[in-house]
Amino acid sequence: MSVSPTPFPNPTSTEGEPKRRDPEATRRAILDAAEALFLEHGMADTPISRIARDAGVTKSLIHHHFGSKEALWEEIKRRRFAGYFDVQRALLEAGPGSLELLRESTIAFFRFLQADPAAVRFMTWRAIEEDGLLLDQEADLYELGMARVREAQAAGELRADIAPIAIVKGFLGLCLSWFQTRKMTMRLFDDGVDPEEIDAQYLEGVLRLFFEGVIPHE
Amino acid sequence: MSVSPTPFPNPTSTEGEPKRRDPEATRRAILDAAEALFLEHGMADTPISRIARDAGVTKSLIHHHFGSKEALWEEIKRRRFAGYFDVQRALLEAGPGSLELLRESTIAFFRFLQADPAAVRFMTWRAIEEDGLLLDQEADLYELGMARVREAQAAGELRADIAPIAIVKGFLGLCLSWFQTRKMTMRLFDDGVDPEEIDAQYLEGVLRLFFEGVIPHE
DNA sequence: TTTTTAATTGACCGGTCGGCCAGTTGACAC
């Protein structure tokens, strides 16, 4: 679980062989190991020595490549953001604002979080750090989303008496908060029930609710 | 911010006076200081020495009263839960399940989080720890809420084709996730705008959306 | 080939952490 999925830079070097160097792979191994540990236990609770062990690398090497624990964490955030932004932007640039686009975005975001629990933990850690840092890319993404909502409102596909921010943060929150407490919520149900079935029930219910509430009624 | 709001057990003892003892006040001072620090920086990032300083107490005394840092955190959680459960239970026991009860609960929960940012952070930390621990009281609360929803569904006040869990976790998530990222969200708006005004816009939008979506349509 | 650069190592450092312990002192029951 906490062990890096990528091969060690120097996999169990058999005696005597000259050690090949691959700084790029080393960086990746460190980032992967650190990300898994940081998201699981938090940065404050993850000693660099542990990252080094999981990455198959010495502690000093981490400082060599990233300078400090803090800088390493920043780099991990940067990498995560890049992946996340790509997913979201691809959705929003697909077409003009419409009810259908909103629906697709909601389902896609839900599936995205469902498939990648690490992404959920990443967002939760961000909420904890709460440094108020809103990246430019991120702000752009929100603006884009809200612009799409306004388009759909102008076209009469979404009711116009709801602030776009409520619609955008609404569907994001409905998805994210579900997965933030997923494990605990599952305990409300019998052990025999398939968790993915509960997920599906929630998604379906929320879609009905949200998209009935979001369309105009005379 | 991090200093305990309650007076120190031995407030700047003026020379020579015999030191009065008040173990109950001491415990409270420690809990208050620790809670503020834990919620702000996290348990791993809060040294006991700092708690002692803020509480106006020696480090050893904390161990005397609570045994360990871990146990202190558990005690804080227990205290927080008690307060939270009281608020929620009072709402749900107010009357039979109805659309109006759901509306009141939603607004009350929103106001509760708005008035107490520490509560928001507490819940976010819980999501991070994710030990999957669901307290009996908490499970009861969910069951109670879902039972109320079913009553309202049976009475035809809520549409019956939505799983109760989606309605309950839905409105909780809409409120909580808003405040989890409140600071960041505010950066989307001009500096001149009153944050509480944005809160109000969001709440109003979400109420319209949620309660239009949640009622039956022929 | 020679020189330069950068990846990598292990030993090491000062500081801080959570926790312990021996001793002191107030509160309180008898």
Next chain:
DNA sequence: GTGTCAACTGGCCGACCGGTCAATTAAAAA
């Protein structure tokens, strides 16, 4: 009073933390 117990103190400890450094060596540049 006097004995008992728990509240409270200051000093201490070993472990571990993030980070540094000089030395080694593979790889790239010359």
